[in-house]
Amino acid sequence: MPSSRFTIPFPAASTRVRIAREALAHLGRETRRTTGATRVALVTDTHVGPLYAAAACRALARAGIETHLVTVPAGERSKRIERLAGLWRRFDRAPITRADAVVALGGGVVGDLAGFAAATWLRGVPWVGVPTSLLAMVDSAIGGKTGIDLASGKNLVGAFHQPALVIVDPAVLATLPARHRRAGLAEVVKMGFACDAALFRFCERHAAALAAGRPAALAAAITRSLRVKTRVVTRDERDRGPRSALNFGHTLAHAYETARGYRGVLHGEAVAVGMCAAARLSVRIAGLDPGAWRRLERLLATLGLPRRLDRVRATALEHAMRHDKKRGTRDTRWVLTPRMGHASVPQPITTRLVRATLLDVGARI
Amino acid sequence: MPSSRFTIPFPAASTRVRIAREALAHLGRETRRTTGATRVALVTDTHVGPLYAAAACRALARAGIETHLVTVPAGERSKRIERLAGLWRRFDRAPITRADAVVALGGGVVGDLAGFAAATWLRGVPWVGVPTSLLAMVDSAIGGKTGIDLASGKNLVGAFHQPALVIVDPAVLATLPARHRRAGLAEVVKMGFACDAALFRFCERHAAALAAGRPAALAAAITRSLRVKTRVVTRDERDRGPRSALNFGHTLAHAYETARGYRGVLHGEAVAVGMCAAARLSVRIAGLDPGAWRRLERLLATLGLPRRLDRVRATALEHAMRHDKKRGTRDTRWVLTPRMGHASVPQPITTRLVRATLLDVGARI
Numbered sequence: 001m002p003s004s005r006f007t008i009p010f011p012a013a014s015t016r017v018r019i020a021r022e023a024l025a026h027l028g029r030e031t032r033r034t035t036g037a038t039r040v041a042l043v044t045d046t047h048v049g050p051l052y053a054a055a056a057c058r059a060l061a062r063a064g065i066e067t068h069l070v071t072v073p074a075g076e077r078s079k080r081i082e083r084l085a086g087l088w089r090r091f092d093r094a095p096i097t098r099a100d101a102v103v104a105l106g107g108g109v110v111g112d113l114a115g116f117a118a119a120t121w122l123r124g125v126p127w128v129g130v131p132t133s134l135l136a137m138v139d140s141a142i143g144g145k146t147g148i149d150l151a152s153g154k155n156l157v158g159a160f161h162q163p164a165l166v167i168v169d170p171a172v173l174a175t176l177p178a179r180h181r182r183a184g185l186a187e188v189v190k191m192g193f194a195c196d197a198a199l200f201r202f203c204e205r206h207a208a209a210l211a212a213g214r215p216a217a218l219a220a221a222i223t224r225s226l227r228v229k230t231r232v233v234t235r236d237e238r239d240r241g242p243r244s245a246l247n248f249g250h251t252l253a254h255a256y257e258t259a260r261g262y263r264g265v266l267h268g269e270a271v272a273v274g275m276c277a278a279a280r281l282s283v284r285i286a287g288l289d290p291g292a293w294r295r296l297e298r299l300l301a302t303l304g305l306p307r308r309l310d311r312v313r314a315t316a317l318e319h320a321m322r323h324d325k326k327r328g329t330r331d332t333r334w335v336l337t338p339r340m341g342h343a344s345v346p347q348p349i350t351t352r353l354v355r356a357t358l359l360d361v362g363a364r365i
Numbered sequence: 366m367p368s369s370r371f372t373i374p375f376p377a378a379s380t381r382v383r384i385a386r387e388a389l390a391h392l393g394r395e396t397r398r399t400t401g402a403t404r405v406a407l408v409t410d411t412h413v414g415p416l417y418a419a420a421a422c423r424a425l426a427r428a429g430i431e432t433h434l435v436t437v438p439a440g441e442r443s444k445r446i447e448r449l450a451g452l453w454r455r456f457d458r459a460p461i462t463r464a465d466a467v468v469a470l471g472g473g474v475v476g477d478l479a480g481f482a483a484a485t486w487l488r489g490v491p492w493v494g495v496p497t498s499l500l501a502m503v504d505s506a507i508g509g510k511t512g513i514d515l516a517s518g519k520n521l522v523g524a525f526h527q528p529a530l531v532i533v534d535p536a537v538l539a540t541l542p543a544r545h546r547r548a549g550l551a552e553v554v555k556m557g558f559a560c561d562a563a564l565f566r567f568c569e570r571h572a573a574a575l576a577a578g579r580p581a582a583l584a585a586a587i588t589r590s591l592r593v594k595t596r597v598v599t600r601d602e603r604d605r606g607p608r609s610a611l612n613f614g615h616t617l618a619h620a621y622e623t624a625r626g627y628r629g630v631l632h633g634e635a636v637a638v639g640m641c642a643a644a645r646l647s648v649r650i651a652g653l654d655p656g657a658w659r660r661l662e663r664l665l666a667t668l669g670l671p672r673r674l675d676r677v678r679a680t681a682l683e684h685a686m687r688h689d690k691k692r693g694t695r696d697t698r699w700v701l702t703p704r705m706g707h708a709s710v711p712q713p714i715t716t717r718l719v720r721a722t723l724l725d726v727g728a729r730i
Contacts, residue, residue, distance in 0.1 A: 011376060012376070012377070012603075081446065081450050088515060088521065088522055089515065089517075092517050092518070092521060120512075120522050120523060121521070121522060122521065122522075122523075123510065123512060123523045124524065124525070124603075145488065147488060150453060150454065150457060152454075152457050156453065156486070156487065157453055158485060159484065159485055159489065159524060160488055160489070238377075238489075239488075
């Protein structure tokens with residue numbers, strides 16, 4: 001399996017990325033080399049910790065790094081103020097100084113929480129991402145978005161804080177449940193359909209291998225996705241313009257997750273349905289070739305991803321979107337794709353068109 | 366009285382500064398012009414709110430800005446997680462979007478708390494500082510350091526987040542207690558002694574007028590201090606080098622405040638004593654002319670500021686410094702001044718020399 005290294009330049013700091021099987025074994029050496037840290041807080045969760053924390057600690061110890069392990073409960077509910085305050089207290093006791101670092105070993109929740117704790121500890125200490133879910137590997141681990149949820153909404157509080165280093169070890173996907181692996185593929189498809197047609201065609205060509213979780217196919221998909229995401233986020237670190245392309249499918253996805261109370265539907269599954277809705281809307285009003293929309297539906301089907309909403313009313317989705325919209329702009333805005341690989345800036349969509357689109361993808365009346 | 370405007374360029378964003386009597390009346394127009402906000406959360410405290418919140422709200426309303434007033438208890442104890450979480454909830458209810466802004470009306474505590482809440486709300490919304498204490502006007506309002514305290518230490522959690530606009534209205538100093546006004550002058554003296562000899566000489570020439578709180582002298586001191594601080598922080602936004610000059614006097618000041626439990630001694634008073642200690646140490650080991658040290662002591666005396674520790678043991682100070690030192694570097698480091706207007710990078714000082722210096726400035730054994 002090929003390994004890959006590259007560096008993502010940002011104005012204030014750059015992120016080194018290393019993608020390789022067994023890269024976890026080099027976590028200590030790479031952390032020492034990139035950050036200079038001799039002491040780290042290793043943040044993980046109750047699912048990932050029992051599987052990989054020991055290996056991570058050994059790798060850190062081999063590089064002469066003193067490790068303080070902090071384990072939070074697995075699941076979105078750990079992205080909350082109390083857990084954040086708990087991490088700060090642990091950093092204080094260690095103590096983690098500006099010469100030290102935070103290592104996030106886990107999926108998106110652990111990365112968002114630990115990254116935000118690192119962003120705010122002593123006004124910012126370096127952090128290292130070790131994503132263990134496919135979704136985190138291809139998407140959330142790079143780009144520097146960190147944060148926590150409030151009771152009233154996800155990711156309301158946070159910071160942009162680029163990790164100094166991201167270690168992607170596809171070998172850890174062996175323990176990722178198949179359903180979570182498929183959900184991660186939804187974000188790969190998203191990056192293809194909204195930002196890079198070549199990546200979309202790669203997914204089409206290797207759909208069966210990706211669906212089956214073949215390591216070589218997954219590793220290639222990860223590397224390609226990270227390169228696409230790198231291109232997008234380096235153009236727009238603070239999410240004021242082109243980076244919004246990465247929200248393709250997410251207007252509906254967030255509303256769907258909220259309406260379902262984050263139960264029974266994974267983020268990637270919600271994104272899959274959200275992309276079908278956004279692509280249909282793009283056919284209706286943005287000139288997208290209907291053939292491109294059908295290819296998207298077909299690919300998602302091959303990957304075992306949902307294309308229709310499950311047990312949710314249109315009114316509940318509309319309510320959730322109205323709440324969500326207040327955060328950024330004052331209208332319900334959707335990222336559309338005039339053609340495959342190209343996304344528009346988020347556009348305000350009339351309530352009538354939104355309703356029609358929701359019904360298209362199976363919302364109950 | 367002369368008014369002054371300037372813009373501080375930072376890599377990611379710049380800060381507009383307006384210094385003028387009655388500038389508070391232009392808060393709305395300036396906020397609208399700088400941030401485009403049509404809705405703000407106005408954060409103030411129980412001391413300042415009753416005096417100036419109504420005027421601020423009127424000024425904002427005149428510019429067509431909807432204002433959500435949030436009042437926190439006056440005092441350092443408001444720089445805590447619970448207050449921060451309370452601000453986030455208020456921002457959520459308003460709601461404050463990325464197109465809106467946060468206005469901090471108050472002293473250093475309000476600026477640090479509200480600025481940090483703005484830094485982390487939706488990964489960063491614009492904020493406007495309206496400092497009402499002399500200390501905040503000359504020092505903490507610009508430079509972008511924001512944050513809160515933990516039970517174990519001050520400013521452990523925070524972010525660098527430059528205000529978009531700072532409105533300095535010296536007229537509000539009329540209601541500042543004389544003791545607080547004098548304490549603010551300590552930071553002006555600090556900027557002179559450590560960074561700019563001309564500012565120090567200005568303070569010497571106008572010491573009587575400054576001590577008496579004459580408006581023209583204070584306004585001139587504010588403008589000069591802000592220009593010096595601007596020069597320092599634009600060279601080193603993230604506090605990795607030259608900005609440490611601004612910590613002259615602060616190694617002992619922080620320990621003194623901690624040892625006294627933040628009771629009975631104002632930050633500026635602690636800085637005054639801390640500068641005397643650092644200047645003595647500079648005479649001993651950094652080649653500072655003893656005449657410069659004596660001028661510092663004389664100026665502080667004329668300004669009515671303390672030069673000796675009050676009721677604190679050397680061991681308590683040493684304990685506090687050992688705790689503080691863990692945050693940044695692993696040694697007790699002091700900023701020294703080889704000559705007036707020039708500071709060294711923080712230098713490790715032996716425990717023996719630290720003890721001698723503490724006794725010099727009146728620590729009990």
